[in-house]
Amino acid sequence: MSDTKKTGIAFKTTNWCNLSCAHCCEKSGPEYQQNLMNLDKMALYLSEFNALPIEKYDTVALTGGEVMAPYYSYDDTYIPSALQIIFNENMTPCLKTNGIWGNDENLMNRILSTITDVAGDNGKKVIMDVSLDRFHKNFAAVAKIYRSLLNNPTCAKYITVVLQGIKNNSVRSFYDLFMASSGYGIIWGKDISGQYITDGVSRYPIIYNFNQAIANIGRARANKLGTFNLTGQSDIYGDCIMIDAKDRVRLNHINALVMNGRPLGDCIKILEQKSKQRKH
Ligand code: SF4
Helix, strand or coil: CCCCCEEEEEEECCCECCCCCCCCCCCCECCCCCCCCCHHHHHHHHHHHHHCCCCEEEEEEEECCCCCHHHHCCCCCHHHHHHHHHHHCCCEEEEEECCHHHHCHHHHHHHHHHHHHHHHHHCCCEEEEEECCCCCCCHHHHHHHHHHHHHCHHHHHHEEEEEECCCCCHHHHHHHHHHHHHCCCCEEEEECCEEEEECCCCEEECECCCCCHHHHCCCCCCCCEEEECCCCCEEEEEEEEEEECCCEEEECCEEEEECCCCCHHHHHHHHHHHHHHHHC
């Protein structure tokens, strides 16, 4: 890993997803079992990561598949437990989700309330990184999540929604979300503090150009840290360690190594060596 760039960590907790997108590069879909990542291992790897003598992002990405998978099978404890592990390390969780659960009011309430409870108990925020995408057709679902946050100030206090998926289709995606929002009584506005939505009573920020690089990790082929702006320019400036539910670790999406009981630091050294060999 570079001495000058920061390194982030992501956990791919499952390959199960409620969607079956043609463009999926995550080997995920409804045909996969949930087979959730073991939380004791997550805690171990996170503490090993924190002990590494490198510059780190303090945000931890949880991804899939669909990260909210356990809620779909009525396990309302897995994600809060994972969040507690991250809070215990004094880090910030970033849940990467397609947000389709916003279409199911009961499911949405379970997700938002249990996440708010654990965040509130710790007095810390959770980033909810929603992949806004024409393939996902999640504009109405995201609008309903916004609507729910406007109605629930406590949830809004602890959950920060960040919209992703805007690199290639920003204008149309935002137009679609804007249109979907208006159907739920939400008005968009903009002032000196940035863009926001309001129902005329409450107000919630629209965040789409997330400047902390970690929001961009854990997804797709370019599985590196980076940020991008609305002109679509991407700027890769960090390394990403990704660990999946099968106990495999990747560095910048190159080479998967089964950890096999080895400490994370040793695995990273092996992956760096492999990476150097590829370059020669
Ligand atoms: S929502 Fe994401 S993880 Fe799920 S199938 Fe679509 S691209 Fe893959």
